[in-house]
Amino acid sequence: xxxxxSNKEGAHDPEGETILRDLVHRSGFGDVKSIRAGKSLRxxxxxxxxxxxxxxxxxxxxxLRIYNPAAHSLLVEAGRQPA
Amino acid sequence: xxxxxSNKEGAHDPEGETILRDLVHRSGFGDVKSIRAGKSLRxxxxxxxxxxxxxxxxxxxxxLRIYNPAAHSLLVEAGRQPA
Numbered sequence: 482x483x484x485x486x487s488n489k490e491g492a493h494d495p496e497g498e499t500i501l502r503d504l505v506h507r508s509g510f511g512d513v514k515s516i517r518a519g520k521s522l523r524x525x526x527x528x529x530x531x532x533x534x535x536x537x538x539x540x541x542x543x544x545l546r547i548y549n550p551a552a553h554s555l556l557v558e559a560g561r562q563p564a
Numbered sequence: 565x566x567x568x569x570s571n572k573e574g575a576h577d578p579e580g581e582t583i584l585r586d587l588v589h590r591s592g593f594g595d596v597k598s599i600r601a602g603k604s605l606r607x608x609x610x611x612x613x614x615x616x617x618x619x620x621x622x623x624x625x626x627x628l629r630i631y632n633p634a635a636h637s638l639l640v641e642a643g644r645q646p647a
Contacts, residue, residue, distance in 0.1 A: 485566075485604045497605070500630075510624050512610045519604035521568045522580070525597045541593050547583075 482526065482538045485556040486548040487519030494518055522547075531559055565609065565621045568639040569631040570602030577601055605630075614642055 488494045496518035505513050524541075528534035538557055542548055548555050571577045579601035588596050607624075611617035621640055625631055631638050 483568075485568075487604065487606065500605070504628055504630075505624065508628055510620070510628075512620060513607060513624065514610055515606075515608040517606040519606070521570065521602035521604040522583070523570065523598075523600040523602070525599075527595045527597055537593070537595060541588065541596065545587055545591055545593075547587075 482524045482534055483556075483558045484522040484524055484538060484542065484547075485519050486522070486542075486553050487517055487556075489552060489554050492552065535559075565607045565617055566639075566641045567605040567607055567621060567625065567630075568602050569605070569625075569636050570600055570639075572635060572637050575635065618642075 494517050497516040500518065501513065501516040505516065524538055526534045526537055528537055535557055539555070542555055542557075543550075577600050580599040583601065584596065584599040588599065607621055609617045609620055611620055618640055622638070625638055625640075626633075
C-alpha cells in the first residue's frame with residue numbers, strides 16, 4: 482500500500498511553500514502553481530485482498546499515531562512501484 | 565502531479581526499517597512485511613495536458629536537484645487528492 486501523510490488542506494505547509502518560492506520560482510519554473518510536501522510510506526502487508534490490506538494499514542496508522550488526525554491528511558492507496 | 569522520492573530499491577532505508585522494527589512489529593502488526601519511507605510532493609502545474617505536466621515536473625526535479633539520481637528513485641504520477 483502507498484501511504485501519504487501531508488498537512489491538511491487549508492493549513493500552511495512551510496516546507497512546500499519554501500520549495501516553491503525560494504527554489505522553483507526563483508529558478509524560472511513559473512508554471513508551477515503550488516507544492517505541498519508530505520511523508521510517503523510504501524507498506525507491504527500480507528493480506529488476502531486489497532480491501533483487507535487497506536483496512537490493516539489504516540488501523541496501523543491510527544493505532545500507532547503514525548500521523549496526527551488533527552493536523553494531517555492520510556491518503557492510503559494500492560501500492561505503486563517507483564520507476 | 566504526485567511525486568515520490570525514495571531510496572533506490574536494494575539500498576538500505578534506515579527510516580522505514582526503524583519504523584517497521586521498533587514501532588510496527590513491536591506493536592504486534594506482524595502482517596506488515598516491509599516499509600519504505602520517502603518524500604512526497606504534490607505539485608500543481610499549469611499545462612495543456614497531463615503529459616506536458618509530467619515532462620515539466622520531471623525536468624524541474626532533475627534541473628533543481630530535488631532528488632539525487634544516484635541514490636533515489638523518482639516516481640511521477642497524475643495527482644491525487646488526500647481524503
